[in-house]
Amino acid sequence: xxxxxxxxxxxxxxxxxxxxxxxxxxxxxxxxxxxxxxxxxxxxxxxxxxxxxxxxxxxxxxxxxxxxxxxxxxxxxxxxxxxxxxxxxxxxxxxxxxxxxxxxxxxxxxxxxxxxxxxxxxxxxxxxxxxxxxxxxxxxxxxxxxxxxxxxxxxxxxxxxxxxxxxxxxxxxxxxxxxxxxxxxxxxxxxxxxxxxxxxxxxxxxxxxxxxx
Numbered sequence: 001x002x003x004x005x006x007x008x009x010x011x012x013x014x015x016x017x018x019x020x021x022x023x024x025x026x027x028x029x030x031x032x033x034x035x036x037x038x039x040x041x042x043x044x045x046x047x048x049x050x051x052x053x054x055x056x057x058x059x060x061x062x063x064x065x066x067x068x069x070x071x072x073x074x075x076x077x078x079x080x081x082x083x084x085x086x087x088x089x090x091x092x093x094x095x096x097x098x099x100x101x102x103x104x105x106x107x108x109x110x111x112x113x114x115x116x117x118x119x120x121x122x123x124x125x126x127x128x129x130x131x132x133x134x135x136x137x138x139x140x141x142x143x144x145x146x147x148x149x150x151x152x153x154x155x156x157x158x159x160x161x162x163x164x165x166x167x168x169x170x171x172x173x174x175x176x177x178x179x180x181x182x183x184x185x186x187x188x189x190x191x192x193x194x195x196x197x198x199x200x201x202x203x204x205x206x207x208x209x210x211x212x213x
Contacts, residue, residue, distance in 0.1 A: 033057035035089040035170075043067040043082030043179070062086060071115060071181040072189030083178040090171045097164045098209050103155045103175070109192045110148035111141030114185030117192045119153055119177070125165050126172040141190055167212035 034057050039049045048066040053059075070079045090098070103121065111117055117139045124132040135155040139145055165171035179192050 033091050034060050035091045037062075037089070038087045039084055040087070041082070041084040041176075042078075043177070044084035049084075060088065067177075067179070068191065068193030069117075069179050069181050070189075070191045070193075071183050072112075073187060080182075081178065081180040083176060085174055085176040088173040088175075090165070090173055095167065095212050097167050097212055098171070099164050105153040105155075105177075107151055107153075107192060108148065109139055109145055109151055109190075111139060111145040111181075111190035111192075112185070112188040113142035113146065114188040115141035115181060115183045115190035117141075117190065118180050118182070120180075121155055121178075122176040124174050124176075126174060127166045129174075139192075141188065164210075 034053060037051055037053075037060055039062065043066065044064055045066055048064065050063040050065075052061040052063070064084065067082060067084050069082050105119070105121075109117055118136065119138070120134060120136050122132050122134040124130075137153055139151070165173070181190055181192065183190065
C-alpha cells in the first residue's frame with residue numbers, strides 16, 4: 001500500500017474536467033464512459049447519496065447527506081469515525097487503461113483546540129484489490145477552524161503511485177473514504193459534516209488514459 005499527504009485548504013476550489021492524455025493513442029471520447037455508480041458504508045446509508053453524471057458520462061459528482069462525524073461531551077465512539085466507499089463501473093475500449101489523477105472533496109469543519117480531523121481516501125480496482133493508493137490529510141483544531149470553515153481537500157496522486165486499471169477489461173474502481181476525529185481534550189468539541197448552509201461534501205473523480213504496453 002502506498003500512502004502520501006494530500007493538499008487541504010479552507011478555500012473552495014473548482015475541479016478541472018477529465019484530462020485525456022496522449023495523441024493518436026487515446027480512445028475516442030465517446031468510447032470512455034461511467035456505466036454506473038453506487039456507495040456503501042456507515043457514512044452513506046441508503047437514500048443519503050446523490051449522483052450527478054455529466055452528459056458525456058466522463059465525470060461524476062457524489063453528494064453526501066449523512067457523511068458527518070462529531071466529537072465532544074455526550075458523543076459516542078461511533079460518532080467519531082465514518083466511512084463511505086464508492087464503486088464506479090467504468091467501460092473503456094480494449095488496449096487502454098486509466099488511473100485516478102485527482103479527486104476533490106468539499107465540506108465543512110468546525111474543530112476546537114485539541115481536536116484533529118483526519119481524512120483517508122484509498123483507491124483500488126476490484127480486479128487487484130491488493131494494489132492500493134491511499135491519501136491522508138489532517139486538520140488541527142483551533143484558529144480559523146474553531147469557528148467553522150468550508151474546506152477543499154484535493155488529492156494529488158504522484159505519477160509513480162498511480163494505480164492503473166487492467167488492460168482491455170471493464171474496470172470497477174473503488175474509492176474508500178474515511179473521516180475520523182481524535183481529541184486530546186475531553187471537553188473540546190468538533191464536527192466535520194455536510195450542512196445545508198455550506199458547500200455539500202462532494203467528490204469529483206477525474207481519470208486519464210494511456211495505451212497498454
